[in-house]
Amino acid sequence: MVEEGGWQRAGGENTEIPEPDFDDPEGFVDDISNDELLPDMMAKAPREADGIENVVIIDGIPKTEKVAKLKEKLDGIWAKMAGVPIYQEFPTEMAPQKKSGEMMEHTKGYCFLEFEDEETALRAMENLHKYAFDKKHVFCANLFTDFEKFEATPETWVEPTRKQHEDMGNLMQHMEEPDAFDQFIVTFADGKQTESYLNRRPEIELLHSRKSWTNRGVDFSPTGKFVATYHDQGIALWVYTPQFAASQSKARGIWSRSHRFKHDQVDNMQFSPDERYIVTGNGARGDAHSTVIIYDVWSSQEKRKFTVQTGETGHMEWPHLKWSADSRYFARQTEDTISVYELPACGLLDKRSVKCPGVRGFSWSPKDNYIAYWVPEQGEAPARVTIISVPRRHEIRVKNFTMSTTSKWRGRTRARTSPCAWIDPSRARGAATCPHSRSST
Template sequence: KTTNMPERPFDSENARKKQHAEQSNNELDENSPTNNNEQSGDEEDDDENQIKGNEEEDYQEDDDEETPDFTDDEYGSEFTDDYLCPELMAERPQEHESLNNVIIVDNLPKVDPAKLEKLKEVISKVYNKFGVCRNVYYPLDKDGKTKGYGFFEFQNEQMALEAVKQTDGYRLDKNHTFSVTLMSEFERLTQVPSEATDIGNLLSWLTEPDAVDQFAVQSDDPKKTMIYSNALSQPILLEERSKWTETDFVWSPKGTYLASFHEKGIALWGGKEFRQVQRFAHTGGVQHIDFSPCERYLVTTSARPGNSEAFIIWDVITGQKKRSFPVEQGSPYFK
């Protein structure tokens, strides 16, 4: 049996004071350094856990990236040499340095390995006087014998040009005369001319049994050129073409070629079917031409104001330009 004791008037007040004191102590404990350290430690633990979580996510994302397939032949094809080897490519020689500074010397003595150093010593005395020769190369055959030519790289283009000028045609001894050229001209020297088209006998008209000549007639309306064989009974038409020439035509002295005039130059025709044999580019409109008596050379003139090549002398066989001359004043003329 439980008996409820009557409440004392001062017991409630004492209880309130005790409760207030306990609450104040709890607040002090919460603000104490020790409690703060415990909270900071908890926060640091949370931060570390978050960082570890992020690292795990990043690592997982890296694993998800596609691994390059190195077995693919096209892998890396988009990478340039400058990208892969920037320092090495920065030191590469420029075209003007690697070509214009290098000369090729042909007709050197062919010597065996025992005499190679002596050859280098002799040749170096010839070329060291033109400047600093940075590199020298003598190609060798399978037996170690020189092939009769060499490459010489000078410090600059002026040295190389002077070496070509002074030693091209230089006679080392009675059996060896130098042939020297710039490396930049190597492509031109090694170009093999295309196989010429067989145009037949250029003098086929001389084999005509009756020994008749040929002559050409030009009409302006319409623009036609006709070539006839001057047969005994009446002329026989051999060839007729429209717009074969723009202004005029000229026979060569021996009748080997028929020259037609065009805005861009002169064309030569010959053979039994009058195919194009050669052409000479002389822009500006050619007014006059003349052949040498042997038909080996051709002179074309285009006397336009400011034309630095009013006269040009051509090699008929090769089509190469031999020389050119300007016109100071007046009209050009042949004498």
């Protein structure tokens, strides 16, 4: 070695410096992962999903050699159902044409749509999922970021274990109370104590007392058959079973648990009028979006999920979904639109929403499948109340008003329905609502 200015020169004075060899020796096994070796750097490494949260995969499009014609037709569907994507890609492959056998470019049956942001992509996925392109093709829409979920799907299907049926008795026996006394539930001590009572006369009767039964109050179903309790993991439904009063189990007693529905950090819930479905909702938590889930009570299966923008407040308006009186439909309001969904498939009615520019609120009729929606004054245009029929979407009546801020919808229960509007100019904001109907002689 020769020192030059404090440095050592490798290979001698007149030789070139050999290139170092970084190859591992033969038989070397690296048993240290990058996460263990460089934890700080790997924590900052970009994830595989970074930058693709706004990409939607549409599966189920036709496989055809008429690529340009297919794109033209799909562009119309994107614009109507999801908004115009900023980029779209249709993977193709060479395949023989059916008639001539000539090799031509064909679509592979799926495409990628990139939208402006993640929220637009979420709405597009919800609107395009299960959309019927024609009799043979139904779209299946998923976010690109869901690929990890599908990768974790086991290759072999395992039949789920059938839950053993347990007879709960007559779930409507609370309606057979001889003196028709109602039950009510009180939650106190910051929600840590819950008691249910029978509203007897002259003194009320304590039926049930329990600690930490619910996180935030309880809700009765429309007929009182179910009581819903709130928990960090979701909603539990309970039924009145006095025959189990002596049970020491937490799931059995005066009120016995019949169903559980998972929805983390749930804030709200709602029953459909016929108690066949429940709707659960939670507010935004940090970067997470607010979500609304519809469950079938009979099967405990999730029917549909919506991702909801909550704005600056972080809270969504509740109830987010509004039900028709016969529970055949539910509707939700978004910007300038009202979307009506049909049960039990929970699909968008006629695959399109009702356009209502400037809509501020809506309500179902308490008897018939009519929707009344309200649009406030805009410049010189007066406020407007419109009543439409469902499912035909026919406009039953349109009425303009001035100096109005809210409206209510009234109808007769006998003979034909005769809607009329009630205007309240004193409220700063409001919505078209449908109070109970009045009888006409």
